[in-house]
Amino acid sequence: MYLLIEAYGVKLGTNQRWSKVDTAQATIKQLLEAFRELQFTLKEKLTSKVVFLDASTLLREYSTVNTLAPVFFQSLALPLKTKTTSLLINNSVAMYCDAFSAGYSATPVTRANIALQDNRLREVTDVRLTHKANGLNYATFANHCLVSVNGFFHLPDTDGVNGIVVSDAMNSVKLSGRNHIGIYSFKEIGAIKLVPITKEMLLPSDDVRKISIFIDQDIGNKQVLISLGGYLHWIDNQTITRTGDKTIKVDFSKIPLLERYYESRRFIDLSGLPTNNTPANPTQIGSKDAWTAEFLAEYLQLSQSFVVILDKPSIYVEKHPLRDSKIPDTYVHYTRPLFPLVSHWGRCNEYIATEDDDHYLLTTSDCSKENYLFNTIDNQAFLSVSDALDPDQRREHSDVWLLEIGTETH
Numbered sequence: 001m002y003l004l005i006e007a008y009g010v011k012l013g014t015n016q017r018w019s020k021v022d023t024a025q026a027t028i029k030q031l032l033e034a035f036r037e038l039q040f041t042l043k044e045k046l047t048s049k050v051v052f053l054d055a056s057t058l059l060r061e062y063s064t065v066n067t068l069a070p071v072f073f074q075s076l077a078l079p080l081k082t083k084t085t086s087l088l089i090n091n092s093v094a095m096y097c098d099a100f101s102a103g104y105s106a107t108p109v110t111r112a113n114i115a116l117q118d119n120r121l122r123e124v125t126d127v128r129l130t131h132k133a134n135g136l137n138y139a140t141f142a143n144h145c146l147v148s149v150n151g152f153f154h155l156p157d158t159d160g161v162n163g164i165v166v167s168d169a170m171n172s173v174k175l176s177g178r179n180h181i182g183i184y185s186f187k188e189i190g191a192i193k194l195v196p197i198t199k200e201m202l203l204p205s206d207d208v209r210k211i212s213i214f215i216d217q218d219i220g221n222k223q224v225l226i227s228l229g230g231y232l233h234w235i236d237n238q239t240i241t242r243t244g245d246k247t248i249k250v251d252f253s254k255i256p257l258l259e260r261y262y263e264s265r266r267f268i269d270l271s272g273l274p275t276n277n278t279p280a281n282p283t284q285i286g287s288k289d290a291w292t293a294e295f296l297a298e299y300l301q302l303s304q305s306f307v308v309i310l311d312k313p314s315i316y317v318e319k320h321p322l323r324d325s326k327i328p329d330t331y332v333h334y335t336r337p338l339f340p341l342v343s344h345w346g347r348c349n350e351y352i353a354t355e356d357d358d359h360y361l362l363t364t365s366d367c368s369k370e371n372y373l374f375n376t377i378d379n380q381a382f383l384s385v386s387d388a389l390d391p392d393q394r395r396e397h398s399d400v401w402l403l404e405i406g407t408e409t410h
């Protein structure tokens with residue numbers, strides 16, 4: 001009755017996108033089991049009319065059919081519930097912009113969102129973002145946007161009127177001597193809710209490097225991302241796994257934790273982490289310090305560690321590598337960049353994009369990959385490690401990519 005022309009579908013699992021399906025050697029049962037969504041393009045033999053079939057309409061009667069798909073459609077005697085129009089696939093993405101390029105101003109403020117008149121630098125801890133345009137809805141901003149400071153995500157909040165207050169942003173600026181701020185908007189995808197991680201949310205585990213987090217929020221049919229010390233992660237079933245209706249698991253063995261510790265300590269306050277130090281070298285810590293239960297628990301309770309609940313049932317994640325221009329902290333892309341730039345250890349470096357003929361130059365800072373000396377040996381066999389660099393090659397250009405997080409719906 002039908003000739004199978006082609007099929008498009010979304011496989012089961014995380015981070016899957018619509019793609020063309022090879023149906024030549026696949027049975028109907030295999031296809032229905034392998035794909036979350038699936039559409040067949042068919043031609044009616046009698047009329048030569050092209051029609052479209054949502055595979056979910058086959059589940060009740062044909063889910064156990066072991067016939068190859070092309071043969072199955074050819075041999076049907078009864079008509080199917082086809083449509084004359086294809087599924088309309090809408091692609092929506094989360095988008096990045098530099099805060100100052102987007103028209104925001106930054107003001108140092110106290111925890112109470114008060115800008116001090118005199119220069120009492122020690123008392124200002126946060127940064128207030130305000131926009132030049134009157135009438136900007138700050139509540140909408142807080143419900144849809146993440147904010148990065150010098151490459152590390154910080155918690156934003158608002159009273160809806162007096163701008164966006166970015167927690168500990170000024171502390172990070174004072175520590176690093178850098179004041180880059182980026183905005184990562186999920187408005188085109190859906191609303192987000194940010195949940196700071198507390199000690200009570202951490203569940204014990206037999207493996208100290210695998211920590212489960214209980215989220216006392218509605219995350220059913222929603223996606224979960226997580227900022228770990230300012231580094232953004234998503235459910236990938238490797239580093240981050242959803243293990244229950246309200247729990248996710250973080251596998252720190254999949255994270256370059258020592259590298260991140262030494263990269264981030266220049267930009268965010270890690271002084272509260274339990275490490276064994278020496279006055280002779282403040283960067284020297286015990287080689288096993290970063291893998292203790294106490295260290296990991298405190299790391300998860302940093303102000304830059306929080307859960308992001310995205311009000312969307314599914315997302316995809318795709319990485320777009322950038323070409324190294326051979327100029328430090330400068331990269332090339334051939335379409336207008338819309339996404340965050342991610343460097344080697346997972347930091348989202350803020351950048352400015354400049355159009356130049358047929359390409360864009362993306363200029364960032366502090367984007368070099370540090371080649372730590374402890375990576376040249378089995379560092380766990382020694383008592384301590386530090387931020388000392390390999391004398392043969394101290395630094396190199398970091399591999400970077402643009403991080404696309406999006407949804408495909410119909």
